[in-house]
Amino acid sequence: MSRKERQQLMKTCKEHYELDLIKGRQTWPIRYMLIDLALYSGLRESEMAALKVGDLVFNESDPFIIVRHGKGNKKRTVYIDQKLAKHLKEFINYHRSFSSFPSHFQNISNPVTTICKDNALRQYG
Secondary structure, eight states: OHHHHHHHHHHHHHHHHHHHHHTTTHHHHHHHHHHHHHHHHHOOOOHHOOGGGGGGOOOSOOOOOEEOOOOOOOOOOEEOOOOHHHHHHHHHHHHHHHSOOOOOGGOOHHHHHHHHHHHHHHHHO
């Protein structure tokens, strides 16, 4: 995917995300976070599906993600930029503002949200 295509995908996701925020829906906030995570973290789909909130480390200088079961069942650290870290923090806070924190976010994504990511990539990518 070219840089221009990534930018267009993120622009489209953000537009849908903002509309869902106004209407009180959660679909595009989840999709937007997953697309951002997929495009800018370098995580494999299976690593994203297994990701837990506790695997996200938001320190000031070098935020990172701990991948506990990567390829070959290896543990690794994936450094992310401040922009993605900010988006992930906002996503967590957004979902915590609801009376019931979505069970799927005990894992940051599960098969249902993986399907949403795949559908969004297919439809808008």
